[in-house]
Amino acid sequence: MSSNIPLLDVQNLTASINEIKILKNLNFQVNKGEIHAIMGPNGSGKSTFSKVLAGHPTYEVSAGDIILKGQSILELEPEERSHLGLFLAFQYPIEIPGVSNEDFLRIAYNSKLKFENKNEVDPIEFFSVITEKLEIINMDPAFLSRNVNEGFSGGEKKRNEILQLALLDSDLAILDETDSGLDIDALKIISTGINQLMTKDKGIILITHYQRLLDYVKPDYIHVMQDGKIIKTGTAELAHELELKGYEWLNSIN
Amino acid sequence: MANQSNKNINTNLTKLVNQPYKYGFSTKIDKDRIEIGLNEDIIRLISKKKNEPPFMLNFRLKAYRKWRSMVTPSWPHLKFPTIDYNAITYYSAPKIKEKINSLDDVDPELLKTFDKLGISLTEQKRLTNVAVDVIFDSVSIATTFQEELQKSGVIFCSISEAIQQHPELIEKFLGSVVPIGDNYFSALNSAVFTDGSFCYIPKGVKCPLELSTYFRINDQKSGQFERTLIIAEENSEVSYLEGCTAPQYDDNQLHAAIVELIALDNASIKYSTVQNWYAGNEQGKGGIFNFVTKRGLCTGNNSRISWTQVETGSSITWKYPSCVLVGENSQGEFYSVALTNNYQQADTGSKMIHIGKNTKSRIVSKGISAGHSKNSYRGLVNITNQAIGARNYSQCDSLLIGNNSNANTYPIISVQNSTTKIEHEASISKIGEDQIFYFLQRGISIEKAVELMISGFCRDVFTELPLEFAAEADRLLSLKLEGSVG
16 A cells, blocks of 8 residues: 555545534545544534444434545444454443453454454463553553443543554544543553554544643644534644633634 | 434344244154044043053043133233134154164154254264253153163153153152142143153262253144153252254244152252244244243252253243242252243243241343343242241343333242341343444454343353353354344
């Protein structure tokens, strides 16, 4: 694949839920090695955007295209998009009773290996794979034997998302408000983890309300989303300005 | 649109649940079948065909007269058409020329049938540590490992054979746990039962093999009325498993069985069922009506009876495996997974009757409802005034799949003394779209996602199954649910 093909190219994307348009003609690009932050007021369509990228069945895409590494993924199932390297860290990771975190992680890992025509690993081999990843987010191995997200604290749930990202080694990570609900120590651990995972071949989209995550994970670009569109794109400076002046400021200059 | 996508998800889920029933074939075989209908002459004919001693005919006639005076119970949360008992054949057996001495003499068509069902009766392929009694329509075809069992004094044979060989045991124990007039279906069964398994474990013997009965309904017009009796003498131990399948027909077949267990001092009986009768098609046409009375009597001190059931088949299931805890320190257990899909209806649960001092019981029930099915748990914990220090723990969990299924629980607790300790827990959950999406986003297929969640939900019960069958049950449930979540 030629290196000038964008990692993600979203073209004129229009999507709705219950016949209400949420995303309106959205254009967005991420190149390899770039970190993008999307900010914007509540209800501007940020989380919808992340779910539409991941293929959530509740949303209907009526126009436009999503191109991942040169290939349209619009018609692909969520699991196929995952195998192709798209990862969504959920804003509210759901609890899955009765399924241990270790089984869940191993089966996710093996699904990816299978997709890549590699040999799947057994639970013993997997244990050494996952132990290494646990260090990235400073997690106790005891946390593997608990059920997926069940009874996890807010911080543990978010760390579990980053652990899954590390394990699946996805090319494009969309982190939907991964910083919300974290205390400053957890924020530091998660940011360090994210920075470790970033390479020149990967891309990250950070969806956030606050400047504070961006102090630890430095974005190359900042976009402001409003009413289903990107209304402003700038550098890291933009976030500081927003923090000072609020989103209303953008409305006044538009 | 959300509605549209929810519909898609439900269709996927439905596809997942609706795997074709793989045991739905029927076997063409010469049958010795009596005409349809139920009256005293028919009962005399059955008893004569089976060459029974007079006490058996009296038992049957008494039951028939009792049954005539009773009505179908109307309290279960089940809807089904009135059953025409005169349209059923009460005896249907594959024609066998003479008494079989070796399995080589069994009709090859029958051996093939059981091979197809995965129950191999031929010497080389037998399960190595399980003795099997095989019931085809009204009669027992073969019992494996009988000689091996006899060495340890264990009697394991068809109940017809036991009536001939051990009439004193039958006369003493038959109907001693489930009396003839206990309920409508027990009276019917007592009048017309044709076969079943008998098992006797002598004092101090730990049965060296798992015992198992495999029930196959083949004939379209016949009902299956089997009767199982297990007696565990002092200090003995046995583990028993029953499996059931039936061909796919458009009309309903009736199955009304009785299982009686008796445990003496320090004896232990573990009874497991994997029920996979034909459940009817996606519109709810056809399938087995399954009305079963199962009861265990812990008559001895420190005795223990444990029921484990995985109920996945039948159009209608009406079944409450129970324990009567008479002996001091005796224990009763009930572990159940009941899965209903399409238009299946299950009304199942357990009764624990505490009579002896310091008796203990435990109920763990897991109901899974998909499609348009109805799944009800009905339970009774009855602690009498003599049962000083009795304890019970009950847990009833329901899992809903899709938006059209129905789950109910009707737990009744009756306590007549103040030294009792009772715990009851219940939960209801749903496999939701967001949980499925979480799996999908991590690259895990919907089938695998459902399998993981279901087996997690059922784990407390599956760990109670004998090892060979736990994996089978797990597989069976995922198979039944394939396509039902989305």
